[in-house]
Each structure stands twice: as C-alpha cells, then as structure tokens.
Amino acid sequence: MAEAPESEPVPCSSETEVPSDTKDVDEPLTKKRKINDKETSDKLEHRLGGILCCAVCLDLPQAAVYQCSNGHLMCAPCFTHLLADARLRDEAATCPNCRVEISKTSASRNLAVEKTVSELPSECKYCTCVFPRHSLQHHEENTCEERLTGCRYACIGCPWLGPAHEAAAHEAACAHPRKSAADVVSVLAERERRAKEANAVYNQVLDLLSYEKITFNECTADLQLKPYRTEEFVHKLYYETSRFSAFGHQWVVKAFVNKNQRDPTQSSQREITYQLILKSKTVLALGVQWLALRGPYGEARLRAQLRAHAFSDDAPDAPPHALPLADDNDTNRLLSNKAIHFRLIMFLTSK
Ligand SMILES: [Zn+2]
Ligand SMILES: [Zn+2]
Ligand SMILES: [Zn+2]
Ligand SMILES: [Zn+2]
Incomplete structure (x- = not known):
C-alpha cells in the first residue's frame, strides 16, 4: 500500500477548510486525525474480516457466499453441510444465527460480499507479501519466488525440493x-x-465395452429413514433406488451414509457407500462388473473404479463399496439434495 502523502488529508467536509488565523489551534487536531486515519485503515481489513466471515466456520469465504432471509452469511461448504445435515436428520435446515429456515430456494447468494472478500488483503503463505485474495492463489502457485518447487530432473529421480528462486x-x-x-x-x-x-x-x-451384454441405468436414490432398532431413537439412514431391470433380472442400489457409525448423523466426517443388490431369483450365478459414473443430472464427479461380484441366490448383495467421490465437499453436495443421482454401467461377464 502507498504511504500517505505529506499533504493534508483530502477534505471530506467543510470543517477541514480552516481559516489561516486559527491554524495554530488546529494543527494538533489535524495530526491527531492523521493518526486516527492510520489506525482505522490498519484495522479496517480486520474489522471487515470479522463482519464478512462465515457465521458457521468463522473463516473468510473462498468462493460463493449464501445468506439467510435475515442476512446472515454462510460460506458455500458450510451452507451445503447444513443442508446435508438437516436432510440426514429429516429436519428443515435453519440458520445457525437466527434459526430461520434455509433452503436452496430461500437462501440467496451475496455477490457484494463475495467481491468484497476477494479484494481483502491476505498474506502469501511462502513470502508473507500481501495480495488481494483474488490474486493470491495465482501468486502462490505460479509467481512467488519462495514457493516450493521441484528440480526439472525429478523425472529421472532428483528428489530436490526448494524455493523457486534457488531452482536455477x-x-x-x-x-x-x-x-x-x-x-x-x-x-x-x-x-x-x-x-x-x-x-x-x-x-x-x-x-x-466389447462384451455382448452391457446396460446402463440412471440411479436416482431417494433418502429413506428406517428405524435402526425400534427401542432406540437412532435411525439407520439409507438411500434406495426403485427397482430397475438389467440382463433379465431386477436390481436395486442402496447407498448408506457413514455406514460404520451407530448414529450416522453424529459425525461431520461423511462418506457414502453403495451396494448393488440382486432382487430376483437366478438359477445360475451372474458374474457382473460395474462402474459408477456421474450421470446426466449428477452433481459430483466420480473416480473410475470397477467393481465385480458373482450374484446368486445365496449372495444377492454385492459388498458395499465407497462411492469414489473426489472430495468431502462433494459428499455434502450430494447429500444436500433430495436424491443422489449417478449412472451405473453394468457388464454381464458370465456366459
Ligand atoms: Zn463456513
Ligand atoms: Zn439468519
Ligand atoms: Zn509469495
Ligand atoms: Zn536436481
């Protein structure tokens, strides 16, 4: 930031128009005002940070900012987390500040806050220079002289890592x-x-893909809440698709949230596992391989992962597998919707 010029501060009202004969009296006042201006501007970014932070995680939002109908701000990951959390508890999501109901339709983006936050100064984690937040990432990844880089001969085994200005x-x-x-x-x-x-x-x-019998389905799994044990208030949560047919048989897909936890709502670490289940009787075992992909209405990218199971009357359920999601935010993004969408490609590998 540029130093304040030596001249008088820019007059903002007529009170700074000081008649020359009262100059001696006013001099200390002007100095005082200068000091106050500096203190204020030093703290302004901190004060703005306190005002513009997310009401849930108290961090400055990185991307989209949402607000409840009373104007409380939430960063996008916290907003989807609240929606997912409410969905899992079968309740309406509420603003953590004022308890007004929030949803994808009742909450709105706040572009002014997003733009203001992107202009706030923040420190480079390598060189501690200060940049507006919108250009910080580019600086840290591409231009910072202190950023961590590898040797160009890493491909033939050089393990050197060091600041960019030492690489040459x-x-x-x-x-x-x-x-x-x-x-x-x-x-x-x-x-x-x-x-x-x-x-x-x-x-x-x-x-x-060169096999004879291939089919794909849009799996739209709606959330079901089933009692886990009737004497307890704990619910087992799962998503289930309606039945679909493939290779002349009936199938469903179930998806579980935090399958290994006794109360799946009691954790902010979430994972989704899914399970392909044969619903009709079969004389011969069915060797099937499948691949879950983001479908046409899907919101989250899935990593390519092939699964296989020999389905028979004795083993109609494939073992559950983690839905291969790219990151944790995708989990909440999927859970914040009424239904999870993905595409399942199935290959019949047995003759
Ligand atoms: Zn947040
Ligand atoms: Zn609120
Ligand atoms: Zn830097
Ligand atoms: Zn080297």
Whole structure:
C-alpha cells in the first residue's frame, strides 16, 4: 500500500477548510486525525474480516457466499453441510444465527460480499507479501519466488525440493543429468509401473465395452429413514433406488451414509457407500462388473473404479463399496439434495 502523502488529508467536509488565523489551534487536531486515519485503515481489513466471515466456520469465504432471509452469511461448504445435515436428520435446515429456515430456494447468494472478500488483503503463505485474495492463489502457485518447487530432473529421480528462486542454481549443479542410463533405469521403470497402474482401469473398461451384454441405468436414490432398532431413537439412514431391470433380472442400489457409525448423523466426517443388490431369483450365478459414473443430472464427479461380484441366490448383495467421490465437499453436495443421482454401467461377464 502507498504511504500517505505529506499533504493534508483530502477534505471530506467543510470543517477541514480552516481559516489561516486559527491554524495554530488546529494543527494538533489535524495530526491527531492523521493518526486516527492510520489506525482505522490498519484495522479496517480486520474489522471487515470479522463482519464478512462465515457465521458457521468463522473463516473468510473462498468462493460463493449464501445468506439467510435475515442476512446472515454462510460460506458455500458450510451452507451445503447444513443442508446435508438437516436432510440426514429429516429436519428443515435453519440458520445457525437466527434459526430461520434455509433452503436452496430461500437462501440467496451475496455477490457484494463475495467481491468484497476477494479484494481483502491476505498474506502469501511462502513470502508473507500481501495480495488481494483474488490474486493470491495465482501468486502462490505460479509467481512467488519462495514457493516450493521441484528440480526439472525429478523425472529421472532428483528428489530436490526448494524455493523457486534457488531452482536455477540447483539445476545447474544437479548431478542427475550426468548419471548414466543404467543409474536412472530403475527410476524410469517405477514411473512406468505407476502409469500402467493408473491406466489399468481404463483398459479394463475398454475391454468390457466389447462384451455382448452391457446396460446402463440412471440411479436416482431417494433418502429413506428406517428405524435402526425400534427401542432406540437412532435411525439407520439409507438411500434406495426403485427397482430397475438389467440382463433379465431386477436390481436395486442402496447407498448408506457413514455406514460404520451407530448414529450416522453424529459425525461431520461423511462418506457414502453403495451396494448393488440382486432382487430376483437366478438359477445360475451372474458374474457382473460395474462402474459408477456421474450421470446426466449428477452433481459430483466420480473416480473410475470397477467393481465385480458373482450374484446368486445365496449372495444377492454385492459388498458395499465407497462411492469414489473426489472430495468431502462433494459428499455434502450430494447429500444436500433430495436424491443422489449417478449412472451405473453394468457388464454381464458370465456366459
Ligand atoms: Zn463456513
Ligand atoms: Zn439468519
Ligand atoms: Zn509469495
Ligand atoms: Zn536436481
């Protein structure tokens, strides 16, 4: 920030128009005003931070800001968390400040707050220089001289990590480019192994796509609340799709929230597991592989993960698997809706 110029502060009202004969009297007052201005501007960003922070987590919002009908602010992750929480408890979501009901339709974005927050100064975590929040990420990832970088010879095994401004000096002296092929071959082999592993699921899917019997379904699973034990107030929560047919059989998908916890609503760490279940009788065991994907109405990206099970009358339920979501916010985003949408591609692998 630029230093205040030596001149008088810009007059904001007629009271600063001081007649010259009273100048001696007013001089200390002007100085005092200058000091006050500085103190105020030092604290203004902190005061604004206190006013514009999320009412739930008390952090400054990173992206979208929502407000209840009385104007209390919530950051997007806290807002979806509140909606998901209420959905799991089968209650209406309320503002933590004033208890007014909040929903996707009754709460609104607050663009002025979003823009103001993005202009507030914040410190680079590497060099402690101060930038407006909207340009901080770019600075920290691309231009900060103190950001952590690797050596350009990391691909042949150099483990060096250091501040960006030291990278050129390190690379000039780095021993790795002068190593022989025999020295780096084991590093390259390990890289190849990891790349193959990452590709394996795509190759498997490509193979499966040439199978004769393939089907895909939009799984729209609505939340069901079932008593866990009748004598307790604890409920077992699960989502269940309506029955769908595939390969001449009837199936459903169930999804559970925090399946391994006794009361699934009592945790802010959430995970969704899902389970494919055969609902009709079968004479022969059905070898099936499947893949869950974001469907046309889905909100969250899923990582590619193939699952397999031999379905029979004795084993109609596939073991539950975690829905391969990219991050925790996606879990709450899915749970804040009435239904979870995803697409299930199924391959019949038995003859
Ligand atoms: Zn928050
Ligand atoms: Zn409120
Ligand atoms: Zn920096
Ligand atoms: Zn190096």
